[in-house]
Amino acid sequence: MIDLASIYKAFNKGRPNEVMALNGIDLQITEGEFVVIVGSNGSGKSTLLNIIAGSIQPSAGAVSLDGKIVNNLADHERSRWIARVFQNPLSGTAPDLSILDNFRLAALRTQKKSLGIGVNSTFIQQVKDRIAILNMGLENKVNQPMGTLSGGQRQALTLLMSVIDDCKILLLDEPTAALDPRSADIVMRTADKLIKDFKLTSILITHNLKDAFTYGNRIIQMGEGKIIHDKDTAAKTALKQTDLFEWFA
């Protein structure tokens, strides 16, 4: 599903402050895999995610999605496959737009935004049914602006928004980093449920080793732009939480 072939990325190339963010990454992620990526700050995790999403272009190497090389596609063109949840709960939603309008836009992720009015009673009911899954009582507040909700609520809604339209790949960049423990737990459970229900191929970046241990069926540790550890389902199941801590020792 996702194929990265010898990806290199240098920032500030040719200047004294040149940084090699990615140093020859080869990574194949098959359909339905839920990959957790851990690694210290500056190890290249976010750069890797941005290169897959198309927000950053690699200095060298090829990115393929679904067997198709997508190096030339900008981020908004790759949205046909990819939905993203950002670290900042405020980035994934538009605060001044109503919950309903946010969902409408998300429902059109892979389609043209036409000059017709798409928010009709069928759509409103569909959104309400989806939001009811969260058990947050938000289904009766769909006309409220997104900005009036808490970070946890917005992040949970961002997750739901990512699956309201056809979605194959879900990229989660530290989705719970800015949340309190209880909201973080709700968001992670929702993510896990959606990934399983919709059989999504997903990548989760996290600094929370407990989450890294609990969720996903493959775990990768990155360091200095390279992959240090890569454990598949069997190896990850055999892994103990203490092993993870030792990776960072």
Added chain:
Amino acid sequence: MDFLLTAIIQGLCFSAIALGIYISMKIFNIPDITTDGSYTLGGVVTAVTLNSHVPVLLTLPIVIVAGGIAGAVTGLIHTKLKINALLAGILVMTALHSVNLIIPGRSNVPLTSEHTLYSLISVTGNPNENTLITLIVFIGILTLLIGYLLKTDFGIAMRATGNSELMVKALGVNTDRMKIIGLAIANALTAVGAYLVTQFDGYADISMGIGVVIIGLGSVIIGEALINWFSITSVWISLASVLFGAMMFRMVLALTLSLGVDANLLSIVTAGFVLLIVGIPRLFMKEA
């Protein structure tokens, strides 16, 4: 009472500009100074086209296209060359000054055509009342069109672009294209405002655009004060507030003039008034 009627008529003419500034400033969050240039452009294009005996209703699309191109150029400079929106607007506004002199070939064009938008329909014998009715219908239709546009799926993408660009990109919207279209619509509306004013005043002038952006801004800010005051989220009521802002603005200016303030001081009064409506809420909040 006559000055009141004139103020309302001018307010209605400026509603089109206020709607344009509302789109660039509030929807897209772009301070667009092109306005001063595209307003004059709309004025001279209206005068020159009407003087060449082009029908009134055919002049309108020509004016819209002229304003739209001006806005699109600002949008292209801003998005493709990554130049600050304020600077992009100033560049286009400056360049437009030459265009606005070249099109009519001089700095002032009186309208020689007898046929204007306001002579199209005659409901009453009083020409001013007739103008008022025409304008109410015209601005009504314009507002309905803009309101409808903002409610469509495309309009939701427009509103989200100025609100959360990162999210909109992730949702498959080409934000550069959106901004170019948005600035084109905003400046087309400004040019339409000039289309209305030129036919009312009977002439277009190279200096007619000076300070127009401030008038539009002032109208939007008054409208926004209402929007914030009553926590308005509806697109329709927001647009109505902006229209109300445009009328209020003209009314205050007319009132100042009727008090006998020197017309030369009008620009200072305008700037001061805008400063007042922007500043007062800030001062209040500091105390609270």
